[in-house]
Amino acid sequence: MEMTWRWYGENNDSITLDHIRQIPGVTGAVWSLHDKVAGEEWEMESIQEVVDQITSKGLSPAVVESVNVHDDIKLGLPSRDKYIAIYIDTIKKLSQVGVKVICYNFMPIFDWTRTELYKALPDGSNALFYEKNAIQHDPKKMAQRILDGAGDFTMPGWEPERMAKLDDLFKAYEGMTEDMLFDNLQYFLERIIPVCEACDVKMAIHPDDPPWPIFGLPRIIRNRDYIKRFLELVDSPYNGLTLCTGSLGPNLDNDIPAIIREFHDRIHFAHIRNVKVYDNGDFIEVSHRGKDGNVDVYDVLKAYHDNDFKGYIRPDHGRHLWGEEKNCRPGYGLYDRALGVMYMLGVWDSLDKRKEE
Ligand code: DNO
Ligand code: MN
Numbered sequence: 001m002e003m004t005w006r007w008y009g010e011n012n013d014s015i016t017l018d019h020i021r022q023i024p025g026v027t028g029a030v031w032s033l034h035d036k037v038a039g040e041e042w043e044m045e046s047i048q049e050v051v052d053q054i055t056s057k058g059l060s061p062a063v064v065e066s067v068n069v070h071d072d073i074k075l076g077l078p079s080r081d082k083y084i085a086i087y088i089d090t091i092k093k094l095s096q097v098g099v100k101v102i103c104y105n106f107m108p109i110f111d112w113t114r115t116e117l118y119k120a121l122p123d124g125s126n127a128l129f130y131e132k133n134a135i136q137h138d139p140k141k142m143a144q145r146i147l148d149g150a151g152d153f154t155m156p157g158w159e160p161e162r163m164a165k166l167d168d169l170f171k172a173y174e175g176m177t178e179d180m181l182f183d184n185l186q187y188f189l190e191r192i193i194p195v196c197e198a199c200d201v202k203m204a205i206h207p208d209d210p211p212w213p214i215f216g217l218p219r220i221i222r223n224r225d226y227i228k229r230f231l232e233l234v235d236s237p238y239n240g241l242t243l244c245t246g247s248l249g250p251n252l253d254n255d256i257p258a259i260i261r262e263f264h265d266r267i268h269f270a271h272i273r274n275v276k277v278y279d280n281g282d283f284i285e286v287s288h289r290g291k292d293g294n295v296d297v298y299d300v301l302k303a304y305h306d307n308d309f310k311g312y313i314r315p316d317h318g319r320h321l322w323g324e325e326k327n328c329r330p331g332y333g334l335y336d337r338a339l340g341v342m343y344m345l346g347v348w349d350s351l352d353k354r355k356e357e
Contacts, residue, residue: 001270001304001348003341004028004063004314006332009050012154014328017057023338025345028060030103030314032067037159039070039083042090051097063269063312064094065103065242066156066206069188074108075172076184084188088195095199101268101312103242105206106185108176108217109169111157112209112247115142117149117330118320119284127319128331130210130250132281139215140166146330153329170215178218182229185220189234196238204240204268205230209247210283211254223251224259231266240266246273246316249295250283256295260303270304272297272344273316285317285331288340298347305351315340 005020007013007029020026031050033042054061067090070083094102105111119129135142143163146155162169189203196203211222220226231239241263248254260267274293277283286293304313318336320328328334 001309002027002060002062002312003345004030004060004312005337005341006030006065006314007054008032008153008329008332009034010053012329013332014324015332015334017053017059019334021057021059023341025341026059028062028312029054029057030063030065030312031061032064032156034154034156036068037161038068039072039086041086042067042093044093044096047093047097061098062100063103064099064101065269067091067094067102067104068156069104069106071109071169071172073188074106074181074184075176076180076187077172080184080187084191087188088192091192091195091201092199095201099201101202101204103204103206103269105157105208106181106221107157107208107219108173108181109166110139110143110214110217113142113214114146117146118325121284121286121319125319125321125336126325127285128317129284130282135214139170149330155330173217176218178220181218181220182233185230186233189239193234193236193239197236202238202240202268204242206242206271207244207247209244211248211251222248223254224262227259227263231263237266240268242269242271243267244271244273244316245295245297245300246271246275246285249273249275249293250277252277252294257299257303260300261307264304264307264309267309268311270309270311270313271316272300272313272340273318285319287319287336288315288343297344301344301347302351305348305355313344315344 003025051061073080114128115131115134116129118126207221208219274295275283276286276293290297315337317331320333321335324333
């Protein structure tokens with residue numbers, strides 16, 4: 001297992017590479033070109049610049065999160081071929097600078113979705129919160145709330161340019177079914193996976209967050225059966241998963257350790273996040289400690305450890321602690337995620353020891 005940390009770049013993150021390299025056990029910075037919208041070309045020069053920044057601090061640039069997929073590909077429009085060609089070009093360039101895993105998602109229109117970014121927890125910290133009833137309402141209002149809460153930070157998937165076109169996007173998805181979305185995903189994978197095989201870059205799809213349809217849009221990476229169907233679309237180790245416990249976790253029917261045990265050889269990237277799910281279906285993100293929420297992080301790590309997991313792992317969202325929400329990206333503060341790293345490494349090291357005994 002390689003412990004990593006998501007880094008949004010020099011101009012877009014309150015956390016620096018110098019902070020990151022002081023967190024015990026972290027060997028890689030998970031990066032992206034965050035000023036690129038889906039479908040835009042990635043120039044080698046910009047790629048090299050970020051890779052050099054990361055490697056100059058002794059960190060590995062092996063994981064990119066994300067290369068976002070243009071909606072025309074998700075929609076299956078004729079223009080998708082143009083965007084797939086650009087995607088392939090990016091995969092090839094990334095392979096030349098040592099990238100091994102690309103994380104992406106196939107959620108229509110929105111990436112992760114929350115109704116509040118700074119919901120207070122009883123201990124005075126605050127965290128991303130999802131109120132089930134509030135989400136049924138106006139998607140524009142929700143998008144605005146997220147953009148306002150993010151302040152000056154860019155939010156991948158929530159770019160104001162895209163959000164300004166929400167009406168058109170919703171129109172374009174009218175009538176889209178789960179089967180159609182699966183077909184469009186298959187079309188995309190059949191074209192990119194042979195390239196990935198040739199240049200040794202593994203694709204790792206991120207589950208839908210939350211793991212159910214929202215605003216009438218289908219969502220297809222959300223439980224064991226859908227994941228199985230996804231992996232069978234193109235049966236290659238290069239067609240793999242980012243297994244995000246925080247995304248699958250709000251559906252309490254998802255037995256995440258069992259999913260890991262079943263599909264571990266197709267998991268290239270593990271996101272560890274804990275959520276507390278309330279009786280009414282609302283949920284909030286909590287510390288990585290298993291006891292604090294509904295994701296049994298110990299069991300999750302044990303499932304990886306038992307299978308000798310060699311992929312990349314990172315703490316996913318954390319709470320905002322000690323006032324840091326005034327100056328950090330929502331969900332991506334320093335303190336709770338650093339505590340999460342230490343919790344995970346504590347569990348991992350003791351599992352290692354027990355194996356030796
Ligand atoms: C949440 C993340 C996701 C993830 C994308 C992958 O913080 O885990 O936003 O980056 O869904 O494309
Ligand atoms: Mn995640």
